[in-house]
Amino acid sequence: MDDKSPRTPAWRRRSNPMRRRSDILEAWIVLTVWAVVAVGGTITGLVTAHRADEVFTQQRAERRPVHAVLLSDTSKRTSTVRASSDKAMGQVRWTAPDGSTRTGHTLVTAGLSVGTDLVVWQDGHERLVTAPPDTTEAGVEAGVLGALAGLAFTGAVHAAGGVARLRLDQRRIDAWGREWDVVGPQWSQRTG
Numbered sequence: 283m284d285d286k287s288p289r290t291p292a293w294r295r296r297s298n299p300m301r302r303r304s305d306i307l308e309a310w311i312v313l314t315v316w317a318v319v320a321v322g323g324t325i326t327g328l329v330t331a332h333r334a335d336e337v338f339t340q341q342r343a344e345r346r347p348v349h350a351v352l353l354s355d356t357s358k359r360t361s362t363v364r365a366s367s368d369k370a371m372g373q374v375r376w377t378a379p380d381g382s383t384r385t386g387h388t389l390v391t392a393g394l395s396v397g398t399d400l401v402v403w404q405d406g407h408e409r410l411v412t413a414p415p416d417t418t419e420a421g422v423e424a425g426v427l428g429a430l431a432g433l434a435f436t437g438a439v440h441a442a443g444g445v446a447r448l449r450l451d452q453r454r455i456d457a458w459g460r461e462w463d464v465v466g467p468q469w470s471q472r473t474g
Contacts (some may be wrong), residue, residue: 356371
């Protein structure tokens with residue numbers, strides 16, 4: 283390498299007479315989209331995962347197991363749930379904390395016979411609910427929800443950036459059309 287070559291700052295090497303203002307604007311749009319995706323997508327994913335984990339923790343605190351007796355047959359033939367599921371809707375009876383007897387419908391393992399003892403879950407309002415996820419399931423589900431939220435945010439930001447770039451391209455095409463309206467007749471006179 284020649285030691286006597288002129289040294290120019292990096293920002294001056296990027297000068298190009300063919301570069302238009304719209305090219306610079308497009309570069310800033312792309313940079314902004316990627317920066318917002320990196321920061322905003324991460325924050326959105328983390329906040330969503332944290333909030334989902336809080337909801338699962340609250341469910342584990344509120345819901346409690348209750349011993350119940352199955353009152354209806356849950357064979358797969360009579361199931362109202364998908365045929366491929368191992369669960370079926372069944373009627374159960376349990377004793378509430380105040381000593382009263384309650385009945386309700388909930389998902390139970392398919393194929394159980396009438397009179398089977400089982401455990402169902404109840405919320406703070408004594409309604410039958412699904413079992414709360416354990417800490418491992420909750421962590422995995424919160425992570426998946428956070429990732430999906432981050433991806434959704436990323437998709438929205440990329441779509442907004444795409445719309446901005448499409449509008450910029452349309453402005454370029456319109457400018458080229460106006461320039462051609464001026465230059466085109468001069469070319470046709472020379473070649474005619």
